[in-house]
Amino acid sequence: MASRLQRSSISPFRSHKGLSAPGPKLGARPTTPSTGSVIPTTQSSSSAGRPTTPSSAGRPTTPSSAGRPTTPSSAGRPTTPSSAGRPTTPSSAASSAVVARGPTSSRISPVSNATSSSSNPVPDRSEIPKVKENVTVTVRFRPLSAREIGKGDEIAWYADGYSTVRNEYNPSIAYGFDRVFGPATTTRHVYDVAAHSVVSGAMQGINGTVFAYGVTSSGKTHTMHGEQKSPGIIPLAVKDVFSIIQETPGREFLLRVSYLEIYNEVINDLLDPAGQNLRIREDSQGTYVEGIKEEVVLSPAHALSLIASGEGD
C-alpha cells in the first residue's frame, strides 16, 4: 500500500550522540526522503544472481520501477546482451532499495533519480567510470507466489549477474543498477550488501536513508519489516545500531525514534495520533519535521515495539 511504502521511506530510527561525548554530531533532525548524499557503493559478493528454473514467455510481470541514478553520460544505452541466458527460476516483480547517505547539505531526490533512470537503459557497467555515488539503487526480485504461478504469470525481467536487469523477451533490453538480487537472495544478504554501511555510517555521524519502493506486492514490506524467521532491513538495522553502541563503550549515544508516513503529500506522525499534517522545516541543523514525536529508546525491542505500534494505527 502506498502508506506502507511511504512509511518505509524515512528511516524510522535516528541516532544522536550524547552531549557529553566527543566526536561528530549525529543527525539532530530527521532527514527527509529527499535528503540524500554520497556513498561509494558496490559490493561484489552475492548468492543471488540469475534465476534458475525455466520460464517460458507469458504474461509479463511489472518490471522493477527502480533505476540506478546515473550520470547523464551513462544513461540511454542498453547494456550488452549477456550470454548468461534466460532466467530459470520464477521471479516476479522487484522491490528496490535506495540507499543514500552523506552530509545533509546534498539535496537529492532518490525517488525521482531512481525512477527517471529506470526508463533509460544504461551502458555496460565496465564503461561507467568509478565515481563516488550519492545514492545507490539495488533491485530485489521476489519469487512468483503460488497464486501467480497458478494464474500462469511468468517473469518478464530477471537478474542477469550482479548489476543488470534484463528483459526475458528481448535480451537486448537491460538496465544497470548498483546491485541486483535474484529471488533466492535472503533479506539478510540484501541488508549486508545494501544497508549495513549506511547504518554504520550513521553511527559515525553521516546521515543516511534507506527506503524501498516498488509496485504493490513487489515485496517492500517483506524486505523492510520481514518477519520473525527472516527479519527485514528495519529490525536488522536496529539490532546493528545497538550492537555498534555496545562495541563503542567510550562514547555516549542517545537514540530517538520517530515514525511517520507521507500519504498523498501529507505527513502524519505514526507515534502520535494528534500529529497530523506536519510540516517539513529547515534550520541550521538541517531538515526536520516540525512537531514530530521523538521517543528515546534504550533497546532494540523498545525501538521495534514503537514501530509496531505505529504500524497498528
Ligand SMILES: Nc1ncnc2c1ncn2[C@@H]1O[C@H](COP(=O)(O)OP(=O)(O)OP(=O)(O)O)[C@@H](O)[C@H]1O
Ligand atoms: N523475497 C521474497 N521471498 C518470498 N516471498 C516474498 C518476497 N518478497 C515478498 N514476498 C511475498 O510477496 C507478497 C507481497 O509482498 P509485500 O507485502 O512485502 O509487498 P508490498 O510491496 O509491501 O505490497 P504493498 O505495496 O501492497 O503493501 C507477500 O506475501 C510476501 O510475503
